[in-house]
Amino acid sequence: MKKAMSTMKDVAREAGVALGTVSRVVNGQQVGEEYRVKVEAAIEKLGYQVNPYARGLKTNKTNIIAVILPSMEHPYFSSLAQQINLSLTRRDYQMMLFLTDSHHNREDECVRMVRQNKVDGIIGLTYNAVHLSDDIPFISIDRYFGPNVPCVASDNYGGGRLAAERLAALGCKKVLSLWTGSATPGEADKRVDGFITGCNLLGIPCDDLRYVDVDGADVFRDHFQKHLIGGKLIYDGIFCNTDLLAIQVRELLAELGIRVPEDVQIIGFDGIRRFDNGKFYCTTIIQPVDKIAETCVDMLLREDRSQVPSLLCLPVSYGFGGTTKE
Amino acid sequence: MKKAMSTMKDVAREAGVALGTVSRVVNGQQVGEEYRVKVEAAIEKLGYQVNPYARGLKTNKTNIIAVILPSMEHPYFSSLAQQINLSLTRRDYQMMLFLTDSHHNREDECVRMVRQNKVDGIIGLTYNAVHLSDDIPFISIDRYFGPNVPCVASDNYGGGRLAAERLAALGCKKVLSLWTGSATPGEADKRVDGFITGCNLLGIPCDDLRYVDVDGADVFRDHFQKHLIGGKLIYDGIFCNTDLLAIQVRELLAELGIRVPEDVQIIGFDGIRRFDNGKFYCTTIIQPVDKIAETCVDMLLREDRSQVPSLLCLPVSYGFGGTTKE
DNA sequence: TTATTCTCAGGAAACGTTTCATGACTATCT
DNA sequence: AGATAGTCATGAAACGTTTCCTGAGAATAA
Numbered sequence: 001m002k003k004a005m006s007t008m009k010d011v012a013r014e015a016g017v018a019l020g021t022v023s024r025v026v027n028g029q030q031v032g033e034e035y036r037v038k039v040e041a042a043i044e045k046l047g048y049q050v051n052p053y054a055r056g057l058k059t060n061k062t063n064i065i066a067v068i069l070p071s072m073e074h075p076y077f078s079s080l081a082q083q084i085n086l087s088l089t090r091r092d093y094q095m096m097l098f099l100t101d102s103h104h105n106r107e108d109e110c111v112r113m114v115r116q117n118k119v120d121g122i123i124g125l126t127y128n129a130v131h132l133s134d135d136i137p138f139i140s141i142d143r144y145f146g147p148n149v150p151c152v153a154s155d156n157y158g159g160g161r162l163a164a165e166r167l168a169a170l171g172c173k174k175v176l177s178l179w180t181g182s183a184t185p186g187e188a189d190k191r192v193d194g195f196i197t198g199c200n201l202l203g204i205p206c207d208d209l210r211y212v213d214v215d216g217a218d219v220f221r222d223h224f225q226k227h228l229i230g231g232k233l234i235y236d237g238i239f240c241n242t243d244l245l246a247i248q249v250r251e252l253l254a255e256l257g258i259r260v261p262e263d264v265q266i267i268g269f270d271g272i273r274r275f276d277n278g279k280f281y282c283t284t285i286i287q288p289v290d291k292i293a294e295t296c297v298d299m300l301l302r303e304d305r306s307q308v309p310s311l312l313c314l315p316v317s318y319g320f321g322g323t324t325k326e
Numbered sequence: 327m328k329k330a331m332s333t334m335k336d337v338a339r340e341a342g343v344a345l346g347t348v349s350r351v352v353n354g355q356q357v358g359e360e361y362r363v364k365v366e367a368a369i370e371k372l373g374y375q376v377n378p379y380a381r382g383l384k385t386n387k388t389n390i391i392a393v394i395l396p397s398m399e400h401p402y403f404s405s406l407a408q409q410i411n412l413s414l415t416r417r418d419y420q421m422m423l424f425l426t427d428s429h430h431n432r433e434d435e436c437v438r439m440v441r442q443n444k445v446d447g448i449i450g451l452t453y454n455a456v457h458l459s460d461d462i463p464f465i466s467i468d469r470y471f472g473p474n475v476p477c478v479a480s481d482n483y484g485g486g487r488l489a490a491e492r493l494a495a496l497g498c499k500k501v502l503s504l505w506t507g508s509a510t511p512g513e514a515d516k517r518v519d520g521f522i523t524g525c526n527l528l529g530i531p532c533d534d535l536r537y538v539d540v541d542g543a544d545v546f547r548d549h550f551q552k553h554l555i556g557g558k559l560i561y562d563g564i565f566c567n568t569d570l571l572a573i574q575v576r577e578l579l580a581e582l583g584i585r586v587p588e589d590v591q592i593i594g595f596d597g598i599r600r601f602d603n604g605k606f607y608c609t610t611i612i613q614p615v616d617k618i619a620e621t622c623v624d625m626l627l628r629e630d631r632s633q634v635p636s637l638l639c640l641p642v643s644y645g646f647g648g649t650t651k652e
Numbered sequence: 653t654t655a656t657t658c659t660c661a662g663g664a665a666a667c668g669t670t671t672c673a674t675g676a677c678t679a680t681c682t
Numbered sequence: 683a684g685a686t687a688g689t690c691a692t693g694a695a696a697c698g699t700t701t702c703c704t705g706a707g708a709a710t711a712a
Contacts (some may be wrong), residue, residue, distance in 0.1 A: 018692045054668030056379035057697050072408035082398035086428040097423045102412040118378055247602045276573045344662040380698030383667050
């Protein structure tokens with residue numbers, strides 16, 4: 001029963017009006033009342049729906065936004081996807097999803113495919129500066145590529161500062177900053193900068209450890225073992241640049257017989273929540289994922305693109321997750 | 327520097343050939359070698375890319391598949407999204423993502439939007455029978471709507487049986503089947519059927535508790551408390567229809583001072599993994615998400631649609647996650 | 653050599669919209 | 683009353699492809 005889709009021409013014939021009139025009705029433009037009624041009746045009767053390809057061909061506009069993310073495996077990414085979808089949907093845009101991991105980590109190929117698809121814009125969390133052509137508006141998440149590529153991110157620096165302040169308020173006297181990540185620089189690196197600056201300002205001694213491209217917290221075991229005095233760690237506070245790391249550090253400390261938060265308090269970053277009860281995995285600096293998503297969409301769809309800032313940092317907040325005293 | 331996209335006409339002029347020839351080159355059809363070379367050079371020179379809207383207008387084909395999921399919050403859904411994306415990408419299809427939650431739970435509206443978008447097919451995990459028009463191929467996940475709507479699901483019944491067999495093998499003498507979910511029936515309901523049948527076949531007494539539309543496991547507290555004898559539960563094995571429930575039940579049992587897996591062994595269903603270490607939250611029956619995704623895509627893109635089965639159940643497996651003895 | 657078939661590039665029509673120029677008609681002004 | 687301005691539906695052109703028909707030339711057969 002694959003009845004052929006009816007076209008504007010059919011509607012026009014049915015309603016006894018001209019093609020252009022139907023078009024104006026469909027697009028909600030000024031049309032005489034009598035005509036509007038007739039056309040709407042015909043549309044209803046024929047079950048007419050606009051053909052987005054014909055429209056796209058004429059208007060060069062599609063109402064589709066490409067969203068490029070690394071994967072769906074990390075809650076931060078999937079929740080970004082969710083929130084971006086929400087924001088887009090509210091504005092009657094569709095979301096085309098591209099996952100770079102599924103492309104064997106080849107972001108270039110991904111972007112090439114995006115470009116082929118004539119989307120109205122791109123929201124991308126990518127590591128390489130792949131989107132250097134400016135024919136399609138691009139908003140970058142968490143990665144600053146330069147003044148002509150708008151970037152939306154959490155206030156990572158401020159988050160680091162906040163973590164330092166909290167640890168200080170919780171009574172920490174000597175703290176440690178832990179960082180693992182990839183070599184490609186990103187906005188998120190500022191977390192550690194903020195934390196260390198914060199500690200300095202507060203007069204709290206802070207050690208700084210960084211490892212590139214490792215997974216797990218095992219690389220820190222040595223350091224911990226060397227800094228035990230009478231079974232106690234010389235640190236009473238640890239800042240981790242991600243919640244994932246914080247979780248792993250906590251496990252590592254458990255192995256070493258160090259209690260959290262009694263002996264050491266840990267603050268992570270991201271604000272990842274358990275899927276089963278919505279609680280934080282650890283005490284954390286919460287990234288405002290919903291705001292990030294909404295802001296990206298906002299900036300992308302903004303009429304006046306000259307008004308778009310090149311970097312926009314959104315405020316983070318403190319989330320208690322049991323790895324600090326409060 | 328928004329240089330206008332060049333068209334086939336431009337390429338034809340540049341190469342000194344006819345429009346149709348360019349089209350044939352682009353689509354990899356039979357073309358004389360000399361012409362092909364010229365055209366390819368021109369394409370390269372002008373950076374020509376086909377306009378998907380013009381093509382879509384002519385061919386009524388888009389290479390876009392709509393994927394409808396409830397949300398991205400549950401790992402099962404996000405991992406489905408990930409795997410479907412992977413399968414689609416491998417075949418040069420794009421994925422347009424629709425989340426019904428973001429639409430205030432209104433699946434109808436979602437499907438309406440999908441239909442407007444002229445996609446080549448739909449893969450949907452929906453609860454209502456919303457897709458009754460057969461103009462666009464539809465594959466349903468986990469929900470059987472009738473013989474003309476192909477459905478892909480895990481072998482839920484077999485999974486229930488498997489859980490029963492495992493609990494038996496692990497020495498359980500009296501077990502409990504727990505179910506929570508929504509009133510709308512789904513393939514997943516067969517989990518409990520399979521479990522109970524399995525218990526009967528094995529001669530293990532099994533109680534059966536079901537609650538509609540509750541969240542959390544608290545509703546089972548009463549039942550547990552009434553079935554304590556000397557601080558011990560009369561059950562030594564519990565089957566939960568989802569991992570989420572299993573996790574919540576474990577916590578509930580912990581509150582009641584019952585040890586898992588020493589006193590009671592628990593098996594969940596889904597095979598959800600922790601994002602931080604990839605381990606299961608609980609011992610579980612694993613749904614083959616990757617196979618489900620691949621199968622959906624396969625069936626959707628199959629040339630001969632008369633060959634598509636109306637229900638296809640994929641084998642599940644047992645995953646140890648610490649809530650059983652092994 | 654001439655007639656017949658085959659191969660393959662050229663060119664035009666069509667897909668379903670949007671938009672622009674045209675002209676019919678009404679309303680306002682002098 | 684006649685001229686001018688304003689409103690608004692009409693119809694055609696254009697968007698960038700695909701596809702089908704035509705015909706030119708090559709290859710084969712007689």
